[in-house]
Amino acid sequence: MTDPQTLLLAFGLMAGALLYSSVGHAGASAYIALMALFSVAPEEMRPTALVLNIIVATLGTVRFARAGLFRWRVLWPFLIGAVPFAFIGGGIILPSTLYRPLVGLILWLSAARLLWPKPLPSVTSPKDPPIVPGILAGTGIGLLAGLTGTGGGIFLSPILLFTGWSAPKVASGVASAFILANSIAGLSGNLASVQALPDALPLYAGAVLIGGLLGTRLGINVSQPVLFRLLAAVLLVAGAKLLSLW
DSSP states (O other), X not given: OOOHHHHHHHHHHXXXXXXXXXXXXXXXXXXXXXXXXXXXXXXXHHHHHHHHHHHHHHHHHHHHHHTXXXXXXXXXHHHHHHHXXXXXXXXXXXXXXXXXXXXXXXXXXXXXXXXXXXXXXXXXOOXXXXXXXXXXXXXXXXXXXXXXXXXXXXXXXXXXXXXXXXXXXXXXXXXXXXXXHHHHHHHHTTGGGGGXXXXXXXXXXXXXXXXXXXXXXXXXXXXXXXXXXXXXXXXXXXXXXXXXXX
């Protein structure tokens, strides 16, 4: 019989997957925060978050693509830079006292901009990203994704929206595919970590699958202003999680 603490964690993971997948993200930041709250062993946290990320990102990629909310031209420059560096970052364990609070502040500033009433370029005149800047941005995002055990969507989505490189809902579809590729690369960079996966992983996987099904349906159907508020909420939660580990 599954103990109440494990069931409560599974419920939290489902809620995290619902919120994050509504904006094309897979929820790794929320999963890591919840696992830390429930005192999951540190060596289990990153591989578990990446496995759950792969499940939700796969679902999101398929559903957003089927809804016509995906553009390969927006994605591939970032992938070229990100995937190899996510693989490298996945094999590195660094002290978190510097980069975690810095990234957390960046996410909070991004959330504030999303909630600001001035229209974003992505709403008024979206355009495809230039190839070289996209690749360079991808390298930084990929390294951060590998180091933090996330898929990098929390960094990619604000960049796409603030630069006007993608329409908001298309950005969600692009972020899902980006997270899927980076999560696979990050896990591959440290395959030995999968030996630490918890026995409750099937329960957690089922929970995030349900959350992802509900969240992607919500994300495909909501209006752009609501989508911005949802993304801002995701960035605030992720930023708070990073800053709390300072």
